[in-house]
Amino acid sequence: MPQLSGASGVFFRVLGVDPAAAGATGYGVIESDGRRCRMLRFGALRATRKGPEHFPQRLREIHTMLSELIEEFEPQGVAVESVFTALNMRTALKLAEVRGVVLLAAAQRNISVHSYSPREVKACVAGYGHAGKEQMQQMVRALLGMTETPEPADAADALAVALCHVQAAQYRARLDAGSARATAGRPAPEIRPRGLHSRIADSRM
Secondary structure, eight states: OOOOTOOOOOOOOEEEEEOSSSSOOEEEEEEESSEEEEEEEEEOOOOSSSSSSGGGHHHHHHHHHHHHHHHHHHOOOOOOEETTSSSSSHHHHHHHHHHHHHHHHTTTTEEEEEEEEEHHHHHHHHSSTTOOHHHHHHHHHHHTOOOOOOSHHHHHHHHHHHHHHHHHHHHHHHHHHHHHHHHHHHHHOOOOOOOHHHHHHHHHH
């Protein structure tokens, strides 16, 4: 993972995805310099044809779209919203298949995928795990410094997932840096020269 530091000139780019079984699959690409985030692109892919017989084609369209976004923006990570457990079984299975396409597109470019629950995303972005759609859209707009509210809501959700991952990555980076400093500050273990009695004992074993 690149260092999240504006002073280093290294940017951390994330593709956020809000998968949908029947509606629009939202996507959003953001970039962070460790201090602030900016939006690079967002949108939503709607189903061109509805019905279970067209679902395989829908999966192919989502895969093609994500593959093109990954090729163009070369994100360091892909963040996807996890399956909502309150969904009925049929919808949950279809949503899992859509998430499988997301995982495939990322794996084909050796990009790590990170999942976040809807409650985690809302708590991270809005500070409240039960925030509504409009509240999330307004918070995403404010955090990314956008001049307009991101539409549709599926795209705003994808941007929110990406923001959640950036914050999680920054938190992990701070933890790793703290652990590295703590390890560097510890004195090296004392190595005592082995005496004659130790060598004799070893020879008898």
